Amino acid sequence: MGDLKVCQQPEEAGQAKSQLLFGIHCHQPVDNFNHVVQKAIEVSYRPFFEVVRRYPSFRFAVHYSGWLLDFIKHHDAVLWGMMKEAAEQGQIEFFTGGFYEPILASIPSVDRIGQICKLSDYIDENFGQRPRGLWLTERVWESGMIADLKKAGVEYLLVDDYHFLRVGHHPDELSGFFLTEEGGEEIAIYPISKELRYKIPFWQVSEAHAAIKSKKTAILFDDGEKFGLWPTTAKLVYEEGWLARFVEGMIEGEQIEAITFAEHFDRSMPVGLCYLPTASYAEMGEWSLPSDEALKLEEMTKMLTSLGDELPPFLGGSGIWKHFLVKYPESNRLHKRMIELSRRAGEDSQARELIWRAQANDVFWHGIFGGLYLPNLRDNAWRYLIMADDLLSQKRDLICVPTRFMMDGSLEYKVTTPSLFMAIEAACGGWLCELSLRDRGVNWLATLARRPESYHHYILEAQATTNKPEQPTTEATTIHERHYEVADELREEIVYDPHPCYGFIDHLLPPETTMDGVASRVRNGSILRLVRHEYEGNRLDFWLEGDGHQLHKEYRLMDQGLMLGLRGTLAQPSSYMCEFHLHLAEPQRALINGVALLEADLIDSQFVWEDPFSQAVGRLSFSRPARLKTFAIQSVSQSEAGFELTMQSVMLLFSWACEDHIKIDVRLEVVA
Numbered sequence: 001m002g003d004l005k006v007c008q009q010p011e012e013a014g015q016a017k018s019q020l021l022f023g024i025h026c027h028q029p030v031d032n033f034n035h036v037v038q039k040a041i042e043v044s045y046r047p048f049f050e051v052v053r054r055y056p057s058f059r060f061a062v063h064y065s066g067w068l069l070d071f072i073k074h075h076d077a078v079l080w081g082m083m084k085e086a087a088e089q090g091q092i093e094f095f096t097g098g099f100y101e102p103i104l105a106s107i108p109s110v111d112r113i114g115q116i117c118k119l120s121d122y123i124d125e126n127f128g129q130r131p132r133g134l135w136l137t138e139r140v141w142e143s144g145m146i147a148d149l150k151k152a153g154v155e156y157l158l159v160d161d162y163h164f165l166r167v168g169h170h171p172d173e174l175s176g177f178f179l180t181e182e183g184g185e186e187i188a189i190y191p192i193s194k195e196l197r198y199k200i201p202f203w204q205v206s207e208a209h210a211a212i213k214s215k216k217t218a219i220l221f222d223d224g225e226k227f228g229l230w231p232t233t234a235k236l237v238y239e240e241g242w243l244a245r246f247v248e249g250m251i252e253g254e255q256i257e258a259i260t261f262a263e264h265f266d267r268s269m270p271v272g273l274c275y276l277p278t279a280s281y282a283e284m285g286e287w288s289l290p291s292d293e294a295l296k297l298e299e300m301t302k303m304l305t306s307l308g309d310e311l312p313p314f315l316g317g318s319g320i321w322k323h324f325l326v327k328y329p330e331s332n333r334l335h336k337r338m339i340e341l342s343r344r345a346g347e348d349s350q351a352r353e354l355i356w357r358a359q360a361n362d363v364f365w366h367g368i369f370g371g372l373y374l375p376n377l378r379d380n381a382w383r384y385l386i387m388a389d390d391l392l393s394q395k396r397d398l399i400c401v402p403t404r405f406m407m408d409g410s411l412e413y414k415v416t417t418p419s420l421f422m423a424i425e426a427a428c429g430g431w432l433c434e435l436s437l438r439d440r441g442v443n444w445l446a447t448l449a450r451r452p453e454s455y456h457h458y459i460l461e462a463q464a465t466t467n468k469p470e471q472p473t474t475e476a477t478t479i480h481e482r483h484y485e486v487a488d489e490l491r492e493e494i495v496y497d498p499h500p501c502y503g504f505i506d507h508l509l510p511p512e513t514t515m516d517g518v519a520s521r522v523r524n525g526s527i528l529r530l531v532r533h534e535y536e537g538n539r540l541d542f543w544l545e546g547d548g549h550q551l552h553k554e555y556r557l558m559d560q561g562l563m564l565g566l567r568g569t570l571a572q573p574s575s576y577m578c579e580f581h582l583h584l585a586e587p588q589r590a591l592i593n594g595v596a597l598l599e600a601d602l603i604d605s606q607f608v609w610e611d612p613f614s615q616a617v618g619r620l621s622f623s624r625p626a627r628l629k630t631f632a633i634q635s636v637s638q639s640e641a642g643f644e645l646t647m648q649s650v651m652l653l654f655s656w657a658c659e660d661h662i663k664i665d666v667r668l669e670v671v672a
Contacts (some may be wrong), residue, residue: 001151018213020250021190021223021264023061023093023158024048025135027101029362030067031380037068041076044228047238049082052091055247058258061199061221062092063135066099066119067360073126087127092137093260096120096131096154102359103321105142105278106335108342114147115224115356125317133157134262135221137361139192140280140321146182156188156265158221160281164191167277175217177265178274188265189274194282201227205245212256217264230640278320284317287367290327293319294454324372326363330448331364331372331498333407333433334381340405341388351388358384366453366637368603373448373637373646379585383441389421390438398538398557413540418559419670425502429530430542430553432503432562432580437670440614446583447649450635456494459636459643462486479522490643493636495520499527501633501649503668504564505579508549513575515653519631526577547571552663562670568662576656576664577625580620581633581649585613590650597650600630607652608671617672623665626654 026045028037030081052058062083073080086092098104098115099122107115116134124130134157136150149157161174172193181187193215200208200220212218214558227243228234237243250256279285286294297318325332338358345351357509362369363377371377398420403414412433415422436443447617499505507518507526518526528544528551540555548571557565568576582592582597590597592609605625609618631651637644656664 001444008167012434017255018215018409019217019264020212020256020258021061021217021219021261022258023095023135023261024224025063025095025097025221026224028071029066029380030100030357030360030375033376037071038075040225040229041072041079043234044225045072046079046082047077047234048078048224048227048243049086051238051243052247053082053086054244055251056089056091057251058247059091059093059263060258061095061133061261062224063095063097063221065097065101066122066197067101069122069126069588070211084127087129093133093262094123094127094129095124095135096152096670097135097137098356098359100356100360101137101362103137103140103361103364104145104148104354105140106322106325106361106364107359108339109148111342111352111356111359112148113152114220114352115359116154118356120153132265137667138280138321139163140284142278143180143182144274145186145264146180146185149187150185154187155262156190158190158192158219159276159279160197161191161194162282162313163276163279164274166276166279168225169274169544171514173271174219175215176268177270177272180270180276189276190219190221190261195211197222199232201242201246203286205242205249208246209249209253209256212250217268220567231267242302275664282313282318284321284365284367286350288319288321288323288327288365288580289454291452291454291456298454307388312584316367321365326590328366328372328448328451330378330446332408334358334378334385336405336407337363337385337389341392345388347523348392348584351391354384354388354391358382358388358450367585368638368640370637370639370644370646372645373635373648375446375448375583375585375646378446378583381408382436382443382446386421386436386438386441386443389436393421398559400535400538400540400557402535405604413535415557415562417557417561420561422562424555425542426533426542426618427530429506429528429544430533430540430555431500431505432668433500433502434483435668437614437616440605440616442585442611442616444582444584444611444618445502445635447488447581448635449497449499449501450633450648451496453637455643456636459486460491486643490645493634493645497633501581501651504553504666505620506544506553507571507575507577507579508546508551508568509575509577511573511575511657513577515577515627515629515655518577519580519629519651519653549574552568558667558669560671561667564666564668566664566666570658570660570662573657573659576662578626578654580652580654582609582618582652583649584611587632587647587650589613592628596628598632600628600652602628604628615672616670619667619669619671620652621667621669622654622656623663626656629653 058537096119097100099118104112120131132155136157140157177188177190188276227237358381363381366372399416401414411426421436423435425431436444509526528546531543533542538557542553544551551568554565592600606621633649634645635648
């Protein structure tokens with residue numbers, strides 16, 4: 001059951017001082033924009049250390065993701081120096097975690113152990129401390145991780161008090177650490193106080209001190225960004241001196257002792273035994289629910305609140321983090337590509353490092369922060385996956401392999417050419433769902449479909465007309481309690497896609513159907529259904545039908561792309577429309593046939609687009625002239641700053657008038 005726990009300094013039942021275990025965790029997405037990281041340093045990370053270094057007796061814990069620590073080391077010598085000084089004086093305890101801040105429960109064991117050890121080694125080498133505690137990213141807990149955490153040298157970690165309340169622990173119990181085990185492997189867990197997490201630094205200092213003194217051991221470990229980077233907090237925390245008064249008041253009052261977790265762990269006994277459910281914090285569980293279920297939970301909570309009650313945590317009303325992989329197929333595609341590559345990486349340390357970078361948690365989910373909705377995060381993750389795949393795919397032959405790597409039962413064909421990685425979905429009728437340029441690290445199909453989100457209900461119901469806080473004020477509040485007014489134009493942009501935004505999506509429609517009508521997504525019945533498909537060598541065949549129409553799609557691989565033959569018999573004259581999405585980092589600058597991509601309305605048999613970001617050029621050629629019209633696919637999502645309209649892809653919609661048959665040959669190529 002692990003090492004015998006012996007207290008060096010047993011606590012006395014009548015001790016006068018309350019203990020404060022205080023920690024901050026700081027993280028920026030891997031390869032986030034430099035100016036964004038620099039702002040976080042200037043308004044949050046550096047000012048925090050400038051204040052607390054004046055009070056060496058205030059001891060606390062910190063967790064910085066490894067990527068962010070390394071950025072600070074190479075870009076801000078002043079902050080780096082203050083951190084080293086605090087470590088040398090014993091003022092701070094460093095917590096480890098995944099180096100690139102992955103959700104540890106969502107990555108393979110080999111990566112879990114490797115990422116934790118990488119960050120622990122980095123901290124040891126640079127600060128002379130070997131971390132004993134672990135910051136669990138987004139507090140996503142699964143007991144099956146315990147053995148790996150122990151192998152990585154972790155003695156204790158933190159989750160929310162919500163995890164404990166879910167299984168019936170009483171709030172008064174949650175003052176110290178508990179022990180849990182899995183298969184006889186034992187580890188200690190501290191519960192973070194939600195009350196303190198929501199109210200610090202937003203309470204008056206005196207109220208914060210009173211809340212801490214009401215507990216034998218008060219435990220707070222929360223976002224470092226809330227001390228300066230969250231809206232309006234820089235003024236409160238630094239200009240108005242909240243943080244300095246908070247620390248000074250503890251020192252002068254002598255009723256609160258701020259100690260490190262290591263000190264507490266070494267001189268305390270566990271509160272008892274616990275077994276916790278698979279969970280994260282309460283808000284994360286709500287965000288992971290389908291939008292309609294999240295609304296039901298919200299309404300139930302409001303109803304109970306109006307009656308002077310609240311939803312008991314042990315009812316387990318919220319979801320789990322991994323449901324994001326169900327809620328967002330685009331997230332699942334990234335995740336399963338990562339899993340596949342991790343299995344293939346073996347002892348290839350260079351590929352493994354690229355895979356670790358792609359495991360950064362931010363891109364796989366969406367809540368109050370942009371996450372998956374931010375195109376640059378998807379681009380960064382895909383870049384590292386493509387680079388890793390290129391390293392592991394040394395042969396540049398034409399290869400087509402059937403696979404069920406999405407782990408949802410669907411069959412896909414993974415296509416490798418000398419210049420591309422592609423994937424073609426079978427069940428939907430041969431849609432192209434990945435188009436990755438091996439030498440550029442770009443996936444032109446890293447798209448995101450527009451889908452219902454629970455906060456869309458608030459946008460559609462809101463009466464105001466600006467995207468600003470409801471009550472313009474300088475008062476700082478937690479981002480979980482801020483409400484925003486809504487710009488009228490955002491309501492008009494709430495449109496939902498009936499299917500993923502991929503390539504070679506087939507529509508057979510009445511001749512009078514307009515391209516604008518198809519693009520508006522008001523039609524759901526135009527998609528043909530798959531009847532059967534065959535695979536032989538470098539050839540893929542799909543047979544589809546619908547409303548009496550029949551269509552045969554034949555793919556053949558070539559070095560620079562694909563050839564697609566379309567042959568069909570029609571029950572009546574129809575418009576055949578082919579939907580093809582492009583995800584470009586800078587779509588406003590992109591051209592197609594020499595005109596702005598976002599404004600294209602052309603008739604031609606060849607369409608060449610230029611991607612200014614990757615400096616790559618693609619081409620779609622047709623045996624018959626096509627009408628092309630493009631449409632911007634923009635999502636309405638929320639972030640800590642309010643509601644945002646974000647470009648996710650550009651739909652290229654091609655159209656042909658057909659009488660009784662379809663005969664079109666297509667070539668998709670990367671030409672530069």
